[in-house]
Amino acid sequence: xxxxxxxxxxxxxxxxxxxxxxTLLAIAMAFIATAAKLAPWAxxxxxxxxxxxxxxxxxxxxxxxxxxxxxxxxxxxxxLTPFTVAIVGLGLHYGAYGSEILRGxxxxxxxxxxxxxxxxxxxxxxxxxxxxxxxxxxxxLPPATNLMIELLKGTSLVSLITLSDLTFRxxxxxxxxxxxxxxxxxxxxxxxxxxxxxxxxMRHFERRVSHGIIAHSSRQITQxxxx
Amino acid sequence: MKTHADTDTTLQSESPVxxxxxxxxxxxxxxxxxxxxxxxxxxxxxxxxxxxxALTVLDELDLDIAPNEKxxxxxxxxxxxxxxxxxxxxxxxxxxxxxEVDGEPLTHMRKNGALVPASLAHLRRVRSKIGMVFQxxxxxxxxxxxxxxxxxxxxxxGLSRKEATERARELLSLVGLADKCNHYPSQLSGGQQQRVAxxxxxxxxxxxxxxxxxxxxxxxxxxxxxxxxxxxLGEEHNLTMLMVTHQMGFAREFADRVCFFSQGKIIEQGPxxxxxxxxxxxxxxxxxxxxxxxx
Amino acid sequence: MNHFFDLQYAxxxxxxxxxxxxxxxxxxxxGFAIALVLGLVLAILRRSPxxxxxxxxxxxxxxxxxxxxxxxxxxxFYVLPAYGITMSALTAGTIGIALHYACYTSEVYRAGLNxxxxxxxxxxxxxxxxxWRTYSGVIxxxxxxxxxxxxxxxxxxxxxxxxxxxxxxxxxxxxxxxxVGSETFRYLEPITLAGLFFLVISVTFAQLVRQLExxxxxx
Numbered sequence: 088x089x090x091x092x093x094x095x096x097x098x099x100x101x102x103x104x105x106x107x108x109x110t111l112l113a114i115a116m117a118f119i120a121t122a123a124k125l126a127p128w129a130x131x132x133x134x135x136x137x138x139x140x141x142x143x144x145x146x147x148x149x150x151x152x153x154x155x156x157x158x159x160x161x162x163x164x165x166x167l168t169p170f171t172v173a174i175v176g177l178g179l180h181y182g183a184y185g186s187e188i189l190r191g192x193x194x195x196x197x198x199x200x201x202x203x204x205x206x207x208x209x210x211x212x213x214x215x216x217x218x219x220x221x222x223x224x225x226x227x228l229p230p231a232t233n234l235m236i237e238l239l240k241g242t243s244l245v246s247l248i249t250l251s252d253l254t255f256r257x258x259x260x261x262x263x264x265x266x267x268x269x270x271x272x273x274x275x276x277x278x279x280x281x282x283x284x285x286x287x288x289m290r291h292f293e294r295r296v297s298h299g300i301i302a303h304s305s306r307q308i309t310q311x312x313x314x
Numbered sequence: 315m316k317t318h319a320d321t322d323t324t325l326q327s328e329s330p331v332x333x334x335x336x337x338x339x340x341x342x343x344x345x346x347x348x349x350x351x352x353x354x355x356x357x358x359x360x361x362x363x364x365x366x367x368a369l370t371v372l373d374e375l376d377l378d379i380a381p382n383e384k385x386x387x388x389x390x391x392x393x394x395x396x397x398x399x400x401x402x403x404x405x406x407x408x409x410x411x412x413x414e415v416d417g418e419p420l421t422h423m424r425k426n427g428a429l430v431p432a433s434l435a436h437l438r439r440v441r442s443k444i445g446m447v448f449q450x451x452x453x454x455x456x457x458x459x460x461x462x463x464x465x466x467x468x469x470x471x472g473l474s475r476k477e478a479t480e481r482a483r484e485l486l487s488l489v490g491l492a493d494k495c496n497h498y499p500s501q502l503s504g505g506q507q508q509r510v511a512x513x514x515x516x517x518x519x520x521x522x523x524x525x526x527x528x529x530x531x532x533x534x535x536x537x538x539x540x541x542x543x544x545x546x547l548g549e550e551h552n553l554t555m556l557m558v559t560h561q562m563g564f565a566r567e568f569a570d571r572v573c574f575f576s577q578g579k580i581i582e583q584g585p586x587x588x589x590x591x592x593x594x595x596x597x598x599x600x601x602x603x604x605x606x607x608x609x
Numbered sequence: 610m611n612h613f614f615d616l617q618y619a620x621x622x623x624x625x626x627x628x629x630x631x632x633x634x635x636x637x638x639x640g641f642a643i644a645l646v647l648g649l650v651l652a653i654l655r656r657s658p659x660x661x662x663x664x665x666x667x668x669x670x671x672x673x674x675x676x677x678x679x680x681x682x683x684x685x686f687y688v689l690p691a692y693g694i695t696m697s698a699l700t701a702g703t704i705g706i707a708l709h710y711a712c713y714t715s716e717v718y719r720a721g722l723n724x725x726x727x728x729x730x731x732x733x734x735x736x737x738x739x740x741w742r743t744y745s746g747v748i749x750x751x752x753x754x755x756x757x758x759x760x761x762x763x764x765x766x767x768x769x770x771x772x773x774x775x776x777x778x779x780x781x782x783x784x785x786x787x788x789v790g791s792e793t794f795r796y797l798e799p800i801t802l803a804g805l806f807f808l809v810i811s812v813t814f815a816q817l818v819r820q821l822e823x824x825x826x827x828x
Contacts, residue, residue, distance in 0.1 A: 140808075140812060141808060143811075144769075144807065144808045144811045144812045144815070145769065145804045145807045145808050145811070146769035146770060146771075146772050146773075146783075146807055147769075148772040148773060148775070148783060149772055149783060149800065149803060149804045149807060150804075152783065152786075152787065152796075152800055153800050153801070153804060156787070156790060156796040156800060157796045157797050157800050157801070160794070160795070160796060160797060162613055162797075236675060240675075240676065240677040240678070241677075242677075243677035243678075243679045243680060244677075244679060244773065246679070247679075247775075247776055254677065254679060254680060257680070257683075258683075261687065267687050267688050267691060268688045268691060268692075271680055271683055271684045271687070271688055272684075272688075274680055275672070275676045275680055275681075275684070278675065278676040278677060278680065279672055279675050279676055282675035282676070283675070
């Protein structure tokens, strides 16, 4: 069993790398898509809607294959490394879902916040940046955590476009050593551990960011009152 | 105390005497720089109509409010009272009519002698003279009381953090919450939150303050602290106040004028002594009777 | 050679793709039927008063939900034969995807069951209804309404996940598209057609689910 570790670990690092970069792109795409869908110009809105519908409506593997097999050929002739395909595919796919989460989060901010900002004569930009968006982001954290776990699981598909992630290494090891049961069970455990780490990290982050918003315990209030 | 507001606003102080006054009175709006002379109304509603589809909420309303006047607006729910404040605060658009603030049209502007819809810059400039306190406080939950109060002066008026914080601390102690500066809204009672909301609105140095049923969401024992702050504001500072309220007792002793609203129109208005003791209209009498019975 | 979308070629490969898409639909329907039933069983087991049962089931569900479907079907197809359980790629794939999504549907059921007011359980208990009757007559009818849209969404999700099974040689639509493409080195048409197929069906179905959600809303 020991000899399995180094290669699996290598694969895990690649998985983490792809997941992290994919997440960054997904976050960026979520913002861009949501901004596009709320833009005052109809063609921009249309592009945003099409992007979200297409990337949510087709499966991740189809998208990865499309970028991997179709793009290098005419008429596109765009050669992307498997690594780039993975990041782009994951980012675009989960970014579409992310924009739905962001949309829901923006709507979850109470209307009174918007009105208070207008009453204080804040500009639309200040209002969004200082009041609405911070509150929306906090509301978006729980569903965003779930989406990040989906993304982590989705990284396993990049093994099918020849990327040496954890899943790829597992298959490699399996074909080399035939210790199939151990390898795949170990792989499952590694993914599970990664997912739990992610959840713990996000919950910690959530707590730190919303420390003022959630009502503190009465003990804390009396302590502060006494000070 | 030098402040550098938007280039368009008229709240700048030039003379050192005025500066000293401002230092003493954090709320002072400078009559020197206002556009109104003594007899022009501070707020004027002219033929204001607001319709939601087939429903008419404000019906050809005419109302003039003099500078420093305290007007209480009472009436049954659905009569359009809150809508009046909301269209003044530009939270809802007018269907027709004109609103003037401090001598200038609010949602329109004068161009080549005609009235055209206001540009955003014009709207924001005139709107800056109005402040509003809401029934549900609407404090920013992710900011402390102090942060709530310095936010708009820094973002909109361009005050430095130091200046804004000074102003905010003065206002928070004015409303009796000097020791709660670093508390979050979730740690404050309803009455305290509402007082922070008042301080936050005052930080923008408005000339007109709108109070939209500010005690309706409070437990009865917390109303007093908020009403006291409003009373002190009215007595000690130059502010035009428009209050939609159910607090008849407060309206009676504090307001200069009481308006009774029903179905989008002002049925009756007058000084409280006359209004409450001898109402003229049938509808007003009905309403006051029902209110008295409820007490 | 035509460098843009070759309609003639597309029409030529359509029958092959259509045949394979039947497998895709078959896997989805059978898999989801299993997931619906299994998910309910899992949800009920998680509510069991016996701590050992509820904790174990809870952990297994969480484990399956947090790990990739791809590895799970690998286990079913490559690991189980060593323990004497062999099945065809199609069977392994269908069971794998069904098991995976059963864990999602069990969460939906749990949310639905928890959504039914406590008082209903207590009333049923006071009326001495059997557990079977409590569930079938009182609880489930009330829990069903809000969970149908969520279940519909998971059906679409499962449908879109079927290409994963191509990794264990199940010849569903995606695998067929790749096969066709590798024969002629024209991947554009097969993969695009496959993509369109998924897109059209999932968008249509998502719309249906939204309409259903609207109709089922309590007045």
